[in-house]
Amino acid sequence: MTTSQPASVDPKALRDVLDGRWAHVRRDARENLHDPDFLPVYGESVQSARDRVTRAAKKLAESGRVGSGFPKEYGGEDDAGGSVTSIEMLAYVDLSLMVKAGVQWGLFGGALQLLGSKRQHDAYLRDLVCFDLPGCFAMTETGHGSDVQQLRTTCTYDPDTQCFDLHTPHEAARKDYIGNAAKDGRMAVVFAQLITRGVNHGVHAWLVPIRDENGDPMPGVTIGDDGPKAGLNGVDNGRLSFDHVQVPRDMLLDRYGQVAEDGTYTSSIENETRRFFTMLGTLVRGRVSVGGSAGSATKLALDIAVRYGDVRRQFAAPGEDREIVINDYLVHQRKLLPALARTYALHFAQGELVETMHDVQTAVHVHGQEIDERAQRELESRAAGLKVAQTWHATRTIQMCREACGGAGYLQENRLPHLKADTDVFTTFEGDNTVLLQLVAKGLLTGYRDTFGSLDGWGRIGFIADMVRETVLERTAARALIQRLVDAVPGRDDDVPLLDRGWQLKMFEFREKHALEGAIRRLRKNATTDGMAPFDMFNDVQDHVLKTAQTHIDRIVLEAFVAGVDRTTDPAARQLLDTLCHLYALSTIEADKAWFLEHGRLTAARAKLLTSTVNHLLKDLRPHMVTLVEAFGIPADWKATRILEEEADRQEAMASRDAELRAAAGQGTPEGTATALEVAPAQ
Amino acid sequence: MTTSQPASVDPKALRDVLDGRWAHVRRDARENLHDPDFLPVYGESVQSARDRVTRAAKKLAESGRVGSGFPKEYGGEDDAGGSVTSIEMLAYVDLSLMVKAGVQWGLFGGALQLLGSKRQHDAYLRDLVCFDLPGCFAMTETGHGSDVQQLRTTCTYDPDTQCFDLHTPHEAARKDYIGNAAKDGRMAVVFAQLITRGVNHGVHAWLVPIRDENGDPMPGVTIGDDGPKAGLNGVDNGRLSFDHVQVPRDMLLDRYGQVAEDGTYTSSIENETRRFFTMLGTLVRGRVSVGGSAGSATKLALDIAVRYGDVRRQFAAPGEDREIVINDYLVHQRKLLPALARTYALHFAQGELVETMHDVQTAVHVHGQEIDERAQRELESRAAGLKVAQTWHATRTIQMCREACGGAGYLQENRLPHLKADTDVFTTFEGDNTVLLQLVAKGLLTGYRDTFGSLDGWGRIGFIADMVRETVLERTAARALIQRLVDAVPGRDDDVPLLDRGWQLKMFEFREKHALEGAIRRLRKNATTDGMAPFDMFNDVQDHVLKTAQTHIDRIVLEAFVAGVDRTTDPAARQLLDTLCHLYALSTIEADKAWFLEHGRLTAARAKLLTSTVNHLLKDLRPHMVTLVEAFGIPADWKATRILEEEADRQEAMASRDAELRAAAGQGTPEGTATALEVAPAQ
CATH class of the missing domain: 2.40.110.10 (Butyryl-CoA Dehydrogenase, subunit A, domain 2)
Structure with missing residues (x-):
């Protein structure tokens, strides 16, 4: 049940895969976005922070790195995908500056650009782009x-x-x-x-x-x-x-x-x-940017925690001179590695989302084509779903990373407190996550046929009672590959290895389909139940409906990860990503093991095997933890944290002092030279 | 599967049960701890916050509310339980002040008191108590x-x-x-x-x-x-x-x-x-206080979120004039109510812990008796376990409450950001939670026979291979009652109603015992496996070992809740607490449903019934949500939040304006008076 791993993987090979279609935007940021005035300052007052970020926004405008999403005639590049990728990169540097930029050029600028007329563009866009006209x-x-x-x-x-x-x-x-x-x-x-x-x-x-x-x-x-x-x-x-x-x-x-x-x-x-939702729909960029920025904050937090865990030591192992590196503890790996796998998975899904958004918006706003309603609805649903997945993952993962760095993680100088506090509202703004899940669910329930209407999902629920709909799951990228993998799994799948990708895909797919069909069945039943208030018809199954959305997002994300592995050409990088993808798939199934057991898709024995397989994957991935965060390509000065070099230096100083003391003790300890090291080990 | 609930419950009757043995300390704080200088200030600089809290600490010392744990001859009351209860109450007011007080009078003062001599007490204790001698x-x-x-x-x-x-x-x-x-x-x-x-x-x-x-x-x-x-x-x-x-x-x-x-x-x-751990053991008060303070912060956050959810409205229901109160949504109840049930459960467990600590410490430090090693180890284990449970519950629940209050929850003026940021380090200080779980596990594995040794739990693991131990679970309070309830459950328990308290207790007990025996078996196997490094022998099963500790804590907490219900004399309060206890028990089983399915203690059908039973309990408890937070007895001015009255006022103003507009529209809408309300509802 273990995978074979290359001895070492070049992080650059991984980075190339992660960088994707807007690699040039990412590279430009890594190489040129190094103004120290853009970095966060710790312990400053609200007033100073505001002043600093206003100055930084102006400077950012002068750098010409803010307008790529606007039309060429106003100094932009008509590059919607590039503009959200820039925001994603800016999120590494400082989240206040990212949000300030998102408000100015994404929300305010985007509304003027996409809802306004040529005349209005001519009047205001240039001033807006150069921050001479700050707006809300x-x-x-x-x-x-x-x-x-x-x-x-x-x-x-x-x-x-x-x-x-x-x-x-x-x-x-x-x-x-x-x-x-x-x-x-x-x-x-x-x-x-x-x-x-x-x-x-x-x-x-x-x-x-x-x-x-x-x-x-x-x-x-x-x-x-x-x-x-x-x-x-x-x-x-x-x-x-x-x-x-x-x-x-x-x-x-x-x-x-x-x-x-x-x-x-x-x-x-x-x-x-319909008009209202068409107007709102054009503003999807904001939601996509929040998801991407949450991803950046998560990567940065993992980068800090994984590197710290690789130098920090605590507790002696019997027979060893030095204490144990905390990344070697199974339970520490259980915290960091599944989060890292999910971060990769979400990164690939985000990449697909940005491409789709770019293509849909370019067709309409650059090439002047008609809006493809179905594509637009599906885009909105994906954007909503990924925003939910990215931001909740960020909240949980940054919290976990803070705890994984102990007391040091609580000090502002080590960046994690800012990452945590700044991203916290991401689960609320640009759409409350629970409400967005409901929006995703509504799209699934109606197959995007009729998703106009209030985000609430209540309204008339007659459409559910009336509808006859066969559940057909929409495929994401790499459709053919995924279908082939799924089709290759035999009907009686109890004997298929857990590391069979087709089986994993099939489990995600089965769960989504079953949850969706069950929700439809229950809604239909309620809709035909006499005396049930319309609100109760929905409310009664709200947890089931949201679960459906969640399972859908999980599948979309897995398929994107599978497609990402498939695109990887470097053999070592591909092998490592493949194993990481196993970890994402199996730890996701493990987290919802009860559902699979309840629905007869896992036997008790197989469920136990699942846990030990996840533990094996952790062992396989342990040597590559630092490589996996190195691949994010976050420049050292963007991290704005003291924790990393300092801890390594301290551990080295302590180790060399300890070695001296051991050597001295080995030569007989003269009276008065007993040391801290000599305490008898615990019995 | 529904419970019957009284129409209304007097929160004071609940409060009397919650207040417990140190009710007089709680009442005194509620009535007299109202100095506005003790309350948090939002948006202040670090420097001002430090100055303010130093002044507040001095003032607190002058109020005479800090010394109850010290000996009578130094102005104290020899009341260890009273002193941690005071800290728990202070945590409602301001967490910085609580920690400052905890450092001065709990840690610094406690170390001097419990590790020092009479001569040292005479020299420093008085100055320490009145804050003339601030210490670390x-x-x-x-x-x-x-x-x-x-x-x-x-x-x-x-x-x-x-x-x-x-x-x-x-x-x-x-x-x-x-x-x-x-x-x-x-x-x-x-x-x-x-x-x-x-x-x-x-x-x-x-x-x-x-x-x-x-x-x-x-x-x-x-x-x-x-x-x-x-x-x-x-x-x-x-x-x-x-x-x-x-x-x-x-x-x-x-x-x-x-x-x-x-x-x-x-x-x-x-x-x-042994000497080192005896010294450390005397300092258990700090850990107990952190757990209690985490409980207070959790209660305050829930108080805010539950009351807000009771006035905040969003989304129209078909056929209703006003929008829906968000506490009416199933998914909102799914967030708030199980957290509230667990908060009650932990409160009762904390109450038992404080009593045990008080009795153990009073015997030794006031009555000069010998240390009862076994009782002392068990106390430390309980303190560690509850500190873990309380602080992780606080982190998760306060985060959830922040999100449940939407954007308003992100504003400092609504207190939740402070609660979140201030309690975050509780999972780290006074013992990292993961390390403490290991300590708890070690106590279970060895039956407290031999728990000296490094907190790590590694060391020589021979003791595991050697030991022959029958797992006997230690009972908490209400031993006889609990044993009776468990014994009354028939062997074939598949037909026992989920709301049978005995069955619930039995499930918690079975899980703990099974996890513990499995961990011992696996450790023993590893210890006799040739070529396995000692570190790997433990590390290989670290997740299983920590799970054992977790299940133990869950059981201790459930038993404390059951005992608390049993002590309740007011019939309506008792009935409500009984239902809340069902929710704690069943939502805890639901969260670990996979384990029970895997181990043949739940059938798939019964697992599904579990989910619907939890949903029924939410419905039964919905009308009592505000009562349940009212029972915490948190004075209005301690909450230091604007969210509550303001939202209620705004909703009333909006409702009355909406009603006017509807009335006008009903009389025919003259041109120019169309209103926000008249948008066609979503189809």
Whole structure:
């Protein structure tokens, strides 16, 4: 049950595979993104952090590394994939700067670019790109974060003044957690209900000046400060309220809905909900970037913890001079290695997602093609699912790495506290993870046929009762390869080795299909149960529905990893990745072993074998732990941590002193020279 | 499969049960510990936090609420249980202040009290209690945190000078993470290898002045600052190095080991390792306090999240005017309620632990009885196990509560970020959790017969190969009741209802016994396997060994909860606690369902029934969620959070505005008055 591993693997060969389609963007960042002003500072006040990050954002703009996603005529490269890859690289350097950049060029810039008109681009994009026009993305309200279709801010058109009246009716409707609002923002893209001629046409977006040249709030605009947060101290999150602010008609970002001088509303998309989700759909880049950035933070934390675990020693082994390196402990490997395997798996899945996003968005926004609704829905679902997987994995893994570094991990100088505090909100912003899981589930339940509608997944559930749907799993990349592997597994799979990739794929697939069919069956039953309130029909199976989404994401991620291994040409690197992929697959099955046992897909004996096989994989991978983090290619100065060199130096100094003492003791210990080392070992 | 619940339960009746033996200490804190200077301040600098907490510590000393654990002649009450209960209450108010107090009166004070002599008490205890003598507990070194028997600092006696020479030979031997060191400490209890007449007698402790009256470091003492940390900003953690510092002979804390003028070493405990662990054992209070404080932080986080979830609304239900309260969602209940059940369970287990600790320590230190070695080992094991359970539960639960409060949970003004950052290190300090689990496991493997020895659990493993041991589980409180419940379960237990308490207890018991016997069997096999390195003999089964400890802790905790329910006299409170105890038992079994399936103790059908039973329990408990946190009795001003009242007010304002708009719309909507509410619901 063990795998054979090459003696050593060149981390560069692994890095080439990981770097993927936007390798040039990654290499450029590694080689050129070395301004020390971009690095985090430990122990600074909120005020200094904000000032520092504002200066850094301006400097970053000057470096020309922020605009690649914008059209060529505004200095960009029309490269959506490149722009999210840049953000992913920036996340290694400083997460506050990453979020500040994400707000300015991703959210604010993306909304202007994708929802605005040529005229609006001409007027603002250049200033936006060079950070002369810092801006906000003002969607979330205190009362509505997940259900943004229900925003309470109104923007009502008056033909007499040719202006909209933007208004915050009560505190629950104030814009909240808005990046760039508390200090820097001069404009905001504000989302509100568009009302004209007495009809509410749903949520639209406007460009609204919020501060004048002196930095004072514009008339009718009240700006609040969210104050100190758990992390992201460099980002000035704030609150915006509007007291009947007059917004000129031409400030409506009107690509998907226009209001004529007389107040007539027009849109190429008739259905209001569909229109709303089409608008939201264009903004998928933010969610993709958060997932990618969470991945970077996770890699950095693992890099620190794995390297520390390779020099840190604790507890003597019988008969050994030096204490044991903590990476040698089985339980330490059980913490670090499955997390590392999952990080690789998610990296490959993220790579596929970025490619898909790039292709879908380039078709529409660069080549002017029609939106492929189905592809767009599937992209949104993937983006949501991976955002969930990446950010929860980041929260858990960074916490684990902090603990794996002991007290040293709690000191800011060792970076982990910042990684932890800064990424914590990733599970909430750009879509609460639980709500996003529900969105993914809804896509699966309806086969992307009819996924418009509120993110909640409640609404009318008649569609579930009515639908007759055969569950067909969508394949990701390497479709043919995966199908071949799955098909090669015999029907009675109890005798297939656990290290058979086809069997692993089949288990993931079976679980997803079974969970999905079961959820549909239960929903249908509830929908036809007399007297059951519509809310209860869904709520009753909510845990099952979310499990379905989770199993779907796991499969997508495994398939991406398999495809990544398949693309690897260097034999040693391929062999190592193949083993790591086994660890991802088997540790994922192990974590949900109960399900497989319950559903007759694992016998008790095989379930026990699974655990020992995972332990064997850990042994096989142990010699390659450092190589696996080296492959992330994180430049030393980006790590901004003291833990690594210092611990190695200390251990060496202690070892050489201990050796001296042992030598002296070996020559007989004269009175008065007994040492710390001589305590009798524990009996 | 549902339980019947009273319509309402008086939280005070629950509180009386929770308050337990030191109810008077809890009531006193609730009624009198209301100095606003004790509360956390958000967004302050490290420097201000340290200054504030130093002032608060002094004020706390003046309030007379810190000395109850000290002997009566020094103004205390000889009340060990009362002193850890006070710390637990202080943890609600501010965790930095709690840790500062824990360092001063628990660790520094405890070491002086329990390891020092009457003469030393007379000289220092009064100043210590009133905080005129702030001090440190300098045990951990940069190179040795878990394996403190291997400390590298030496303290070598010279009969000529009648002084010890205290020395830090290299950087790995410097004292690190020491509370009170960076700013306030005037003295430190320093742990080092005692060497006299050329013989190393193992780790002992000395009282060492580290700063003079002006606050400058004493000659030969180098003081460093650990700088900003992830949390606990108010605690001045630092580093201490000693360059041949002369420490007078009478500064050795010499209760367990004495050095005569001529350098002769004497001790009432012959065996060096045994002596070391006896000394360490007296310091168990610190570990008990950390567990209790983690419990308080968890309760506070749950109080915030449960109350917020009861007013926060998101997503409309079909046919309802208002959106759904988020506590009504099954998946939200799945997050909050099992955590709440486990918090109750741990509370009862902590209560038992404090009683045991109080009784064991009072016998020895107040009544001067001999140490009961077995009781002492069992106490240490319980303290270690509960510290692990409480602190990991705190880390996970506070994180979950943060996420359950969405973006609001990320703002410091809502307290959760502080709770999270401040408690994070609890899983590391006072014993790394993984190392402590090993300590617990070792106690189980040897039946407390022979648990001396390094915390590591390696050492010679011959004792495992040799030992013939019948596994007999130690019972906790309510032994007779529990045995009766277990005995009443028929041998073929597949038909016993899942809500049979006896069956639940039996499952916990079976799992522990089986895990323990399996671990012993595997260790014995390895010990007799030719060519297996001693390290590998243990490392090979490390995961299994730690699982044994985990199952043991789960059982101890369940038994404590059962005993707690049994003590409850108010019928409604008892019924509610009984249901909550079902939830703890069944959600714990559910989390390890795979194990029970693998070992033939759950059929697949019964495993599925388990999940639906847990969901039923959530439904039964839903109406009592707020009561269950109300019962913790946390005064409103201790919560130091804005989230609760504000969200309720906002939701009311929004509801009343929405109702107005609906009424207006019902009377026909004149042009220009369309509102946010009128967007068509999602189809």
